[in-house]
Amino acid sequence: MPISSSDAILSSNLAGLTRDEIGLRHHSNTTNASYPSGRLPAQAGVGLKPEHYEAVLSTRPKLGFFEIHAENYMVQGGPFHHYLTRIREHYALSIHGVGLSIGAEAGLDKAHLDRLAVLLDRYQPESFSEHLAWSTHGGNFLNDLLPLPYTRQTLDRVCEHIQQVQERLQRRMLLENPATYVEFSQSTMTETDFINAVLQRAGCGLLLDVNNVYVSCTNHNRDTHAYIDALSLSLVEEIHLAGFAEDRDDAGARLLIDAHGSPVAETVWNLYRYTLERTGPKATLIERDNDIPPFERLLEEAMRAQDCLIAATQELTYDVAG
Amino acid sequence: MTLQAEFSAALLDAERLVPSGLIAWNGSNPDKRFAVYRNNVVTSLIDALADTFPVTLELVGDEFFRAMARVFVAQTLPRSPILAEYGDALPVFVENFPPAASVPYLADVARLEMLYLTAYHAADARPLDNAAFQSALADSAALPNARMRLHPSVGLLKSPYAVFSLWAAHQGAFGIGTVDPYRAEDVLVVRPRSDVEVMPLRSGAFYFLEQLADGASFGDSVMAVGEVQPDFDLVATLSDLIGVGAVIAINF
Numbered sequence: 001m002p003i004s005s006s007d008a009i010l011s012s013n014l015a016g017l018t019r020d021e022i023g024l025r026h027h028s029n030t031t032n033a034s035y036p037s038g039r040l041p042a043q044a045g046v047g048l049k050p051e052h053y054e055a056v057l058s059t060r061p062k063l064g065f066f067e068i069h070a071e072n073y074m075v076q077g078g079p080f081h082h083y084l085t086r087i088r089e090h091y092a093l094s095i096h097g098v099g100l101s102i103g104a105e106a107g108l109d110k111a112h113l114d115r116l117a118v119l120l121d122r123y124q125p126e127s128f129s130e131h132l133a134w135s136t137h138g139g140n141f142l143n144d145l146l147p148l149p150y151t152r153q154t155l156d157r158v159c160e161h162i163q164q165v166q167e168r169l170q171r172r173m174l175l176e177n178p179a180t181y182v183e184f185s186q187s188t189m190t191e192t193d194f195i196n197a198v199l200q201r202a203g204c205g206l207l208l209d210v211n212n213v214y215v216s217c218t219n220h221n222r223d224t225h226a227y228i229d230a231l232s233l234s235l236v237e238e239i240h241l242a243g244f245a246e247d248r249d250d251a252g253a254r255l256l257i258d259a260h261g262s263p264v265a266e267t268v269w270n271l272y273r274y275t276l277e278r279t280g281p282k283a284t285l286i287e288r289d290n291d292i293p294p295f296e297r298l299l300e301e302a303m304r305a306q307d308c309l310i311a312a313t314q315e316l317t318y319d320v321a322g
Numbered sequence: 323m324t325l326q327a328e329f330s331a332a333l334l335d336a337e338r339l340v341p342s343g344l345i346a347w348n349g350s351n352p353d354k355r356f357a358v359y360r361n362n363v364v365t366s367l368i369d370a371l372a373d374t375f376p377v378t379l380e381l382v383g384d385e386f387f388r389a390m391a392r393v394f395v396a397q398t399l400p401r402s403p404i405l406a407e408y409g410d411a412l413p414v415f416v417e418n419f420p421p422a423a424s425v426p427y428l429a430d431v432a433r434l435e436m437l438y439l440t441a442y443h444a445a446d447a448r449p450l451d452n453a454a455f456q457s458a459l460a461d462s463a464a465l466p467n468a469r470m471r472l473h474p475s476v477g478l479l480k481s482p483y484a485v486f487s488l489w490a491a492h493q494g495a496f497g498i499g500t501v502d503p504y505r506a507e508d509v510l511v512v513r514p515r516s517d518v519e520v521m522p523l524r525s526g527a528f529y530f531l532e533q534l535a536d537g538a539s540f541g542d543s544v545m546a547v548g549e550v551q552p553d554f555d556l557v558a559t560l561s562d563l564i565g566v567g568a569v570i571a572i573n574f
Contacts, residue, residue, distance in 0.1 A: 074404045075406055076445040076446075078442050078444060079516055081446075082516060099402075099404075100403075104326065115404075137327065138327070138330070139401060140399035140400065140401065142399065143362075143366045143370070143400065143405070144333075144359060144363045146326075146329065149343070181358040182346065182355045182356060183344070183345050183346065183347070184344065185343045186325075248354075250346075250351040250354040250355075251348045251351075253346075253348050
């Protein structure tokens with residue numbers, strides 16, 4: 001399928017807009033955004049871990065939402081469903097897939113899509129998201145988010161798959177920007193142009209992982225602000241924050257790894273604030289999947305994100321008033 | 323070979339050249355960068371197995387377990403993104419893994435741990451309470467033709483080794499050094515409510531439960547056990563099953 005002529009406009013971005021224009025746009029979004037139906041509230045949330053089920057239910061922390069990995073709950077019964085059902089009664093929910101393999105050369109796994117439909121039907125989450133990546137090949141699941149070359153062929157495939165997902169699930173999904181460690185000589189588009197094109201053509205929203213932006217930009221020597229500015233920020237519906245691990249490549253350059261095993265880094269907090277100035281307040285998740293700390297530690301990070309969100313809201317009001 | 327075929331083959335074989343077309347901004351050798359993916363795939367799957375098989379790991383030590391799991395992962399990737407299902411092929415692999423031959427009970431301990439995980443995530447059902455159980459048993463005329471429905475989380479294991487005792491020692495019930503691993507034990511695993519119960523079975527009870535699980539009537543199951551296990555204690559076994567919550571219905 002050839003790329004459509006309307007794609008030419010996709011590489012335009014918000015960088016050319018004035019601050020007032022951005023501020024006004026966000027204000028119009030956020031007037032109804034206190035708890036819009038079918039959307040996550042523009043507040044801080046935390047990834048839900050079995051280690052924290054009891055703490056969540058007994059302390060009922062002030063959080064906007066919880067996020068789960070879809071595949072962990074594709075089981076018939078037991079404590080996972082027991083606790084999630086109870087927690088869901090009190091909080092908005094984001095279901096985040098890690099195994100759909102949107103970028104796979106082969107077609108989508110229909111059985112997996114059916115399982116997702118069952119899970120989404122059961123919990124009616126405010127948001128469903130997946131990754132710009134592939135994770136299956138030849139019927140095997142590789143348990144990692146693997147990178148894609150940015151070509152027209154990949155674009156066609158990814159868009160077709162997202163459309164299939166949205167059709168099957170009867171809802172708009174969010175696509176997350178990747179953390180990558182290599183680039184491909186085959187690529188003919190930048191990552192941001194590719195993402196913008198997918199958002200436009202497939203009609204999905206953007207889950208902007210700010211840690212992934214920092215990791216990828218460091219790994220590929222790109223400017224983080226330019227990367228953020230190049231994205232279609234009006235389509236951001238959720239933000240992810242996480243910690244990275246650090247290594248060196250063969251030439252001694254920094255090689256960051258999206259490890260989700262440590263607190264959010266200061267540089268990523270700075271980039272998060274930079275992002276919020278452009279997107280306005282958006283649902284923000286503290287992601288932690290390894291070396292899980294006590295729940296209070298994650299809550300502290302979530303409260304810090306919440307402070308940033310409040311500051312971003314006040315800034316919008318000020319922008320419009322001024 | 324497609325890019326993803328080349329990529330996935332290289333992920334699992336460290337000897338294989340990295341896929342063509344990988345580049346880095348500074349022209350550095352892509353091997354080191356590709357190694358991040360290799361490590362992510364293999365290490366995350368080894369970690370998943372270590373989570374599922376903690377007693378198996380303890381019996382051989384972390385280093386041995388991880389080396390063994392690395393060989394398993396390279397041969398047997400998950401067939402689905404649901405990692406709770408990954409590992410069901412590990413026991414057979416362990417059984418045929420020559421370096422583990424000196425620990426012949428290792429595969430059965432792994433089987434018990436897989437049953438535990440399966441029971442943990444199995445469908446929910448309410449166990450039959452004691453009063454309902456007693457009234458069903460009182461109907462002695464109809465009982466032989468009745469069918470006992472086991473809880474959907476029930477798992478059964480028959481072993482020539484002391485799998486229950488090895489498992490229980492790991493839970494802190496007693497020192498692992500006190501366990502004679504070469505004593506045969508049969509085990510029942512069930513999750514009647516929120517917690518998984520692991521219970522050693524009396525003589526003949528495994529066979530009795532196997533008959534019930536296959537849909538045999540109560541009477542036929544008792545008869546069948548009596549033929550192979552004359553010392554089978556039906557009353558004590560029923561008391562165990564109701565106590566642990568392994569039966570959800572008796573259908574007349």
